[in-house]
Amino acid sequence: xxxxxxxxxxxxxxxxxxxxxxxxxxxxxxxxxxxxxxxxxxxxxxxxxxxxxxxxxxxxxxxxxxxxxxxxxxxxxxxxxxxxxxxxxxxxxxxxxxxxxxxxxxxxxxxxxxxxxxxxxxxxxxxxxxxxxxxxxxxxxxxxxxxxxxxxxxxxxxxxxxxxxxxxxxxxxxxxxxxxxxxxxxxxxxxxxxxxxxxxxxxxxxxxxxxxxxxxxxxxxxxxxxxxxxxxxxxxxxxxxxxxxxxxxxxxxxxxxxxxxxxxxxxxxxxxxxxxxxxxxxxxxxxxxxxxxxxxxxxxxxxxxxxxxxxxxxxxxxxxxxxxxxxxxxxxxxxxxxxxxxxxxxxxxxxxxxxxxxxxxxxxxxxxxxxxxxxxxxxxxxxxxxxxxxxxxxxxxxxxxxxxxxxxxxxxxxxxxxxxxxxxxxxxxxxxxxxxxxxxxxxxxxxxxxxxxxxxxxxxxxxxxxxxxxxxxxxxxxxxxxxxxxxxxxxxxxxxxxxxxxxxxxxxxxxxxxxxxxxxxxxxx
Amino acid sequence: xxxxxxxxxxxxxxxxxxxxxxxxxxxxxxxxxxxxxxxxxxxxxxxxxxxxxxxxxxxxxxxxxxxxxxxxxxxxxxxxxxxxxxxxxxxxxxxxxxxxxxxxxxxxxxxxxxxxxxxxxxxxxxxxxxxxxxxxxxxxxxxxxxxxxxxxxxxxxxxxxxxxxxxxxxxxxxxxxxxxxxxxxxxxxxxxxxxxxxxxxxxxxxxxxxxxxxxxxxxxxxxxxxxxxxxxxxxxxxxxxxxxxxxxxxxxxxxxxxxxxxxxxxxxxxxxxxxx
Numbered sequence: 001x002x003x004x005x006x007x008x009x010x011x012x013x014x015x016x017x018x019x020x021x022x023x024x025x026x027x028x029x030x031x032x033x034x035x036x037x038x039x040x041x042x043x044x045x046x047x048x049x050x051x052x053x054x055x056x057x058x059x060x061x062x063x064x065x066x067x068x069x070x071x072x073x074x075x076x077x078x079x080x081x082x083x084x085x086x087x088x089x090x091x092x093x094x095x096x097x098x099x100x101x102x103x104x105x106x107x108x109x110x111x112x113x114x115x116x117x118x119x120x121x122x123x124x125x126x127x128x129x130x131x132x133x134x135x136x137x138x139x140x141x142x143x144x145x146x147x148x149x150x151x152x153x154x155x156x157x158x159x160x161x162x163x164x165x166x167x168x169x170x171x172x173x174x175x176x177x178x179x180x181x182x183x184x185x186x187x188x189x190x191x192x193x194x195x196x197x198x199x200x201x202x203x204x205x206x207x208x209x210x211x212x213x214x215x216x217x218x219x220x221x222x223x224x225x226x227x228x229x230x231x232x233x234x235x236x237x238x239x240x241x242x243x244x245x246x247x248x249x250x251x252x253x254x255x256x257x258x259x260x261x262x263x264x265x266x267x268x269x270x271x272x273x274x275x276x277x278x279x280x281x282x283x284x285x286x287x288x289x290x291x292x293x294x295x296x297x298x299x300x301x302x303x304x305x306x307x308x309x310x311x312x313x314x315x316x317x318x319x320x321x322x323x324x325x326x327x328x329x330x331x332x333x334x335x336x337x338x339x340x341x342x343x344x345x346x347x348x349x350x351x352x353x354x355x356x357x358x359x360x361x362x363x364x365x366x367x368x369x370x371x372x373x374x375x376x377x378x379x380x381x382x383x384x385x386x387x388x389x390x391x392x393x394x395x396x397x398x399x400x401x402x403x404x405x406x407x408x409x410x411x412x413x414x415x416x417x418x419x420x421x422x423x424x425x426x427x428x429x430x431x432x433x434x435x436x437x438x439x440x441x442x443x444x445x446x447x448x449x450x451x452x453x454x455x456x457x458x459x460x461x462x463x464x465x466x467x468x469x470x471x472x473x474x475x476x477x478x479x480x481x482x483x484x485x486x487x488x489x490x491x492x493x494x495x496x497x498x499x500x501x502x503x504x505x506x507x508x509x510x511x512x513x514x515x516x517x518x519x520x521x522x523x524x525x
Numbered sequence: 526x527x528x529x530x531x532x533x534x535x536x537x538x539x540x541x542x543x544x545x546x547x548x549x550x551x552x553x554x555x556x557x558x559x560x561x562x563x564x565x566x567x568x569x570x571x572x573x574x575x576x577x578x579x580x581x582x583x584x585x586x587x588x589x590x591x592x593x594x595x596x597x598x599x600x601x602x603x604x605x606x607x608x609x610x611x612x613x614x615x616x617x618x619x620x621x622x623x624x625x626x627x628x629x630x631x632x633x634x635x636x637x638x639x640x641x642x643x644x645x646x647x648x649x650x651x652x653x654x655x656x657x658x659x660x661x662x663x664x665x666x667x668x669x670x671x672x673x674x675x676x677x678x679x680x681x682x683x684x685x686x687x688x689x690x691x692x693x694x695x696x697x698x699x700x701x702x703x704x705x706x707x708x709x710x711x712x713x714x715x716x717x718x719x720x721x722x723x724x725x726x727x728x729x730x731x732x733x734x735x736x737x738x739x740x741x742x743x744x745x746x747x748x749x750x751x752x753x754x755x756x757x758x759x760x761x762x763x764x765x766x767x768x769x770x771x772x773x774x775x776x777x778x779x780x781x782x783x784x785x786x787x788x789x790x791x792x793x794x795x796x797x798x799x800x801x
Contacts, residue, residue, distance in 0.1 A: 015538050019538060020538075022540070023538035023539055023540050024538060025535065025536050025537065025538055025539060104533055105533075107608065108604065108608065110541060110542055110584075111542070113539070114541070114542035114545045114546065116542075117543050117546035118549060120550075121546055121547075121549055121550030121553065125557075154558070154563075157556075157560055158554075158557045161556060162553070164553070165549050165553055171612075171615050175607075175608050175612055178607070178611055179604050179607040179608050182607055183600060183607055184600070184604070209611055209618070210614070210615075210618050211618070212615070212618075213615045213616065213619035214618055214619070214621070214622035214625075216619055217619055217622030217623050217626070220741070221737075221741070223560075224741060226560075228730055228731075229729070229730050230731065230736070230737035230740075231656055231734050231737050232626065232737055232738075234656075235644075235657070236657060236658035237655065237656035237658065237731075237733035237737070238638065238655060238656030238657065238733045238734030238735070239634065239656070239733075239734045239737065240629070240633075240634035240637075240638075242634075243626055243634060246625075246629055247622055247625065250622070308637075516535075519532060
């Protein structure tokens with residue numbers, strides 16, 4: 001891929017002070033807002049997790065009332081998913097997609113800013129629900145009725161409405177991204193020449209537009225059941241609490257891939273750079289991503305194997321779930337094959353990416369274990385599930401985000417980050433992560449249930465280890481903050497392309513990327 | 526900001542997104558308070574709605590001004606088309622979720638409740654039903670009275686809208702205005718009849734699962750018809766102001782797409798909520 005013209009001029013000037021941020025119509029500024037928002041939510045939800053781990057350091061009740069423990073697990077989940085991981089990926093989409101496809105901005109810059117600023121009232125409602133009488137929602141992030149219908153707290157309504165607002169934000173944002181990708185690519189950038197990160201976001205945006213409205217429907221039914229006398233989830237009125245689980249997970253499973261497909265895109269960008277080879281099997285990566293996305297709509301009930309379903313349904317969902325391992329396996333194979341005989345170097349982004357391939361694969365395999373119906377009936381709602389989805393979501397999504405931050409920091413700030421500190425951050429995070437979550441496989445297999453503030457004595461050692469790991473993991477992220485802030489403030493000047501093997505239009509603009517780029521689209525050959 | 530028609534239009538910094546965020550915050554916060562019997566909730570909700578109406582007015586006014594000033598080139602027009610198309614797809618999924626729920630209830634849930642003989646031994650799964658714990662017989666809404674008339678009304682409104690569109694293509698002002706006015710009138714009659722049906726109904730939202738699905742489905746659909754009718758009225762107003770030409774009228778087309786979508790949803794409602 002090469003560019004024939006790339007003109008950059010910074011003559012428009014741009015607003016300064018607070019107006020630059022609240023009234024922004026610039027994809028880079030809005031991307032920055034998203035990324036910082038996501039980081040603060042990550043730290044906040046992480047602090048909630050440390051509350052959970054502190055309580056579980058020893059058997060017995062130490063700090064938290066059981067009700068408050070449940071509130072912490074609920075908010076930790078909701079905020080990490082909707083406040084940390086998803087906005088981080090949208091932040092990358094904002095910053096990088098226009099640069100990668102050679103266009104000046106997203107298709108609808110004002111709507112883009114609206115998508116961001118809707119996150120703020122949602123966050124206020126979610127976090128504020130802690131402080132209202134009755135307290136925050138305590139029924140888990142999945143909000144299953146009857147608990148979520150019977151809990152009289154206003155905090156539950158605030159969380160439901162917060163999720164409605166986040167849904168609007170996600171749908172508007174996804175329409176924006178999908179339109180940008182379909183309509184605003186530089187001349188010559190055919191679909192099959194797009195960087196893989198753009199492809200994964202195209203498919204993710206489709207998943208969001210298809211699944212978020214279904215969540216809105218589920219939340220609406222929950223709200224009317226709570227306050228307007230409907231009986232959707234009440235068997236006495238002819239409804240069914242399990243109905244909520246079906247509707248919720250029809251959204252929920254695509255949601256899981258919404259949080260992992262962009263991560264696949266990120267590491268598919270990073271690994272070729274540091275292996276100094278083109279991505280192995282580009283086309284198969286695209287097809288695998290699409291296959292994963294389509295399959296995500298027909299696997300939802302594997303989250304509910306123990307809640308009542310005909311055996312034929314259970315078998316269907318077991319086999320369809322297992323099918324997903326095929327396109328996912330294609331991806332893992334391609335990443336490894338990309339590295340095969342490459343001239344590899346191990347800068348921080350590469351370390352994170354390799355760790356993601358390795359650790360995400362562990363999470364994928366434990367997912368395959370959980371897909372097996374008779375096994376899942378044993379393991380449902382144990383710490384094995386907690387271990388599984390943290391290997392997928394932390395070492396899959398969150399660590400790929402961290403790696404990608406290091407990868408593009410030079411482009412964003414114009415400075416190189418401190419490689420030594422970056423590597424420290426990587427090793428501390430990876431080791432602490434494994435100390436935290438690997439023992440959960442054992443406690444889960446031994447039968448320790450999740451979402452309970454106390455546990456039997458035989459689980460004490462593993463829980464103590466997990467808690468120590470969790471605090472190390474949390475504190476390590478302060479180092480991340482330090483490295484990023486230090487890089488923003490200064491550091492060695494970064495070249496337009498600071499990575500020897502990096503390809504793509506984003507590296508043809510100067511570092512830091514000027515306020516406006518590609519106002520005249522480049523031609524891609 | 527200087528514009529030239531070859532480049533994609535980049536709007537100047539705008540406060541509308543922040544106002545949108547304030548509007549939704551007030552609406553959500555006020556609604557949460559109102560549902561929990563906090564008296565001031567109504568005022569907060571009302572304030573939110575007012576800010577929201579102001580937002581729609583102001584933001585669309587700005588976009589229409591930009592459109593008339595010729596800032597939008599062909600590529601921007603294509604973006605609007607993709608954007609509206611995907612928005613309607615999201616709406617389709619919203620209703621699909623509800624219809625999926627209805628299907629699940631009717632096919633599985635009621636059958637299972639009738640088979641669990643311990644709690645409600647006498648319950649037999651039928652449709653419509655207000656559930657095993659209901660004490661009164663349910664008088665459901667039949668399809669062949671008002672609902673059938675409403676179906677006819679919406680189908681005809683689709684035709685009158687297309688008649689208006691043909692007028693627009695020919696730049697026949699009279700035809701556009703007649704077509705649009707008829708469509709708006711039909712939409713309004715539909716809403717009136719729907720309200721009448723609600724007033725006459727022998728059951729309410731808390732009449733078990735039938736009342737729940739009936740009011741939520743028809744309610745959300747009615748809300749969409751109301752939105753569509755307002756949008757059509759705005760388009761008529763813009764026609765009177767001479768905003769559209771035979772070649773440049775995506776605002777009209779977007780509303781027409783939306784109207785046809787609402788139409789199709791009604792057909793599903795008619796079959797699965799009223800009829801079968």
